Amino acid sequence: GSLEEAVYPLFYGWFLTHKSQSHTNEKGKKFLKTLGELDEFKEHWDDFGEAASETGINLEEYFERKGILHCTTKYSDYGKVKGAQEYTELEAVKKFYSSAFCLQISGFFITPRTAGARVRLTDKQLELWPAGSEKEAMPSEELPHGSRAHITLGCAKDVEPKQTGLDLLEFVKLEKEGQQGLAEKDIDQGKLRYFGKGMWMLELYEKVTVKTVFGGFYP
Numbered sequence: 001g002s003l004e005e006a007v008y009p010l011f012y013g014w015f016l017t018h019k020s021q022s023h024t025n026e027k028g029k030k031f032l033k034t035l036g037e038l039d040e041f042k043e044h045w046d047d048f049g050e051a052a053s054e055t056g057i058n059l060e061e062y063f064e065r066k067g068i069l070h071c072t073t074k075y076s077d078y079g080k081v082k083g084a085q086e087y088t089e090l091e092a093v094k095k096f097y098s099s100a101f102c103l104q105i106s107g108f109f110i111t112p113r114t115a116g117a118r119v120r121l122t123d124k125q126l127e128l129w130p131a132g133s134e135k136e137a138m139p140s141e142e143l144p145h146g147s148r149a150h151i152t153l154g155c156a157k158d159v160e161p162k163q164t165g166l167d168l169l170e171f172v173k174l175e176k177e178g179q180q181g182l183a184e185k186d187i188d189q190g191k192l193r194y195f196g197k198g199m200w201m202l203e204l205y206e207k208v209t210v211k212t213v214f215g216g217f218y219p
């Protein structure tokens, strides 16, 4: 009715159920542990600067967890961000608000700044992905719609979670340029690639499916 006014959230996204959060954290930890013990990784400890001691680096301690696991679609800052109001009015956003979705995690990655899970969205899920999200992050590139989709697993000290999506787009850009990585190795969970500067991407053999609910976050 006319008295209703939209209440904008801090951000919109898919929120993982309790069980899927545990599952994802376990898989993520396994990746960090395996990676941390690899000789190939040890050759590049330097990428992590002072955090790497003579005995190496504990990745599980290096990345700090941040709140409930989720895949942000639109950061809105309570309606203050450009495009936030338009996003709220999208048919798909209204239609799917509070709906359950299964998201597919296709990989895990780390950089000296962030640790994240790469999310591959379906066509239906892409209806909830805001136009221009990739362009806004990387104005000089033409990266696929939805290629920024991720779940932040942790951030290095003093790094904001927003950085995870930007880091993922760096990988996407390198892949688009046809780079196969400076090193490649098959490990238990999948194919691991090193792109230099502390950038490691694991492409999972078995994708991880997580249960989520789409909605807004109002802390």
Ligand code: A2P
Pocket: 010, 011, 071, 072, 074, 075, 151, 152, 160, 161, 162, 163, 164, 165
């Ligand atoms: P991400 O989605 O990469 O995890 P904060 O706690 O900083 O307010 O952020 C809340 C959520 O919104 C986080 O999940 C964060 O990153 C995401 N986020 C924050 N700022 C932005 C932004 N400018 N663009 C896109 N996502 C953002």
